[in-house]
Amino acid sequence: MVNINPTRLMADLKHLRSFGAxxxxxxxxxxxxxxxxxxxxxxxxxxxxGLEARIDGVGTVFGRSRNGGPALLVGSHTDTQPTGGWLDGALGVMYGLEIARALAENEATRHLAVDVASWIDEEGTFSGLLGSRSFVGEAVDEAIRGAANRQGERLEDVLAAAGLAGRSRAHFEAGRHVAYFEPHIEQGGRLEAIGKSIGVVTTIVGMHELRLRFTGQRNHAGTTPMAIRRDAGAALVAFIARMNEAFEQLADADTVWTVGRIDLDPGSMSVVPGAADMYLQFRDANPARLQAMEQRLAELVRDFNAHHAVSVEWQKIDEPIEPVSMDAALAGHLARAAEALAPEQWLRMPSGAAHDAQVIARRMPACMMFVPSIGGVSHDFIEDTAEEHIVLGCQVAATAAASMLLEAAAQRA
Structure with a gap:
C-alpha cells in the first residue's frame, strides 16, 4: 500500500486556490x-x-521524474473559466504531485517514474487543449499565431511577454511514457445522486462547436412595423426552438447541447438587430449521433433560408472532437483500487466534459477517474468537493498508479 499524505495534499490544493481567489x-x-x-x-x-520541472514553450508546467521508464504521466490543468471553481483541473495536477511524492517515499515504489503535467489552456482562453495538443505532436504553431483572447490579446504576444516563446516544448517520449492518468472532479451530479465516491471513466464524449450567423436588416425599433421587419434576433430565437425539437428526437439520456453565447448587432434596445450570432455546442459519446445532429442542423438551416427573409449560415469554430474510449486495462487498475479502498462505492461512467485525456489517448493508453462534485456544480465559484472524497480519491489514484507502474515494469523486465 502506498500511503498519501492528506495534510500535504490539502495544503497544496488550498495554496493553489489562493492564486486568483x-x-x-x-x-x-x-x-x-x-x-x-x-x-x-x-x-x-x-x-x-525531486522532479525536473519547468514551464515549456507553450506554458505547460512539466515535472519529469529522474527515474528511468516506464513512466506514468499524471496531470490535468490549473487554468480556469472566467467564473471558475477551485478544483476543476487543479485536483488532478495536485493528485499527480502527491502521487509522485507518495511513491518516492515508499521503499517498494521509489524506483518508479511518475511525470506530472499542468497542461496550458485546457479551458480555451486562447486555444483549447493547447498544452496536450502540443505534447502529442500536433502542429500548433498556426493556432498560436491566430489565437487571441476575448480582450484581443494575441497568444504570440503573451507568450513572448512571459519569456516563453522559443522555449522547447514538453513532448511524448515513446520509450518512456506508457500511460496517461487524469484524475478529475466529476463536474456533474451522478456520483452524488447515487451515493458513490469514485467514478471510473469509460468514455469521453465527443464535441462539435459551431457559430450560426443570422443576417437581417437594422432598422428603427419604434417606426418599423412588425410585418416588414427583418429581425435577426427574433429569427435566432425562433431557430433555437426548432433546433431543440429536432435534437430531442435524436438524443438519448446523455446527449446535451448548449447555446452558450448570443451576440446581437448593434445590441441597442432602440434598434432592430441587423445581425445575430449564436454559438452552439453539442456533445455525445456516439459519433454516429453527433454526425446525425450536424446533418439535421444543416437541414434546418436550408429550410430556414428557403422560408424566411432573414438568412442564416453556419461554420465550424474548431474541428470536431470525436468520442474517445479509455483504456480498459488501465481502467481495471482503477476499478480494483476503488473496490479495495471503497467497496461498492464506485461505478463505471462516461465523461460528459472534454479533457486533455482524449487528446493524449491518441499517442498512448489513457484513463480517468472522478470524485463527486457537490450539487453537481462546476465552472462556477461555488464548485466544491467534500474533503473526505478528495483524500479518498487521491489514495485510490496513488494505489492504482503504483499498480499500473509495477505491472508495466514487470512486462518490460
Missing part, C-alpha cells in the same frame, strides 16, 4: 499574470518533490 472560487485565466505566478509556484513544488 475570488470569493469561494478562482479566476485564473490561462497565461494571465496570476496564472503565470501559479505556474512558477508549481514548478517550485515539483522541484522540491
Amino acid at each position: 475570488t470569493g469561494p472560487g478562482v479566476v485564473r485565466l490561462s497565461l494571465s499574470p496570476v496564472d503565470l505566478a501559479a505556474r512558477a509556484w508549481l514548478v517550485g513544488r515539483m522541484t522540491e518533490a
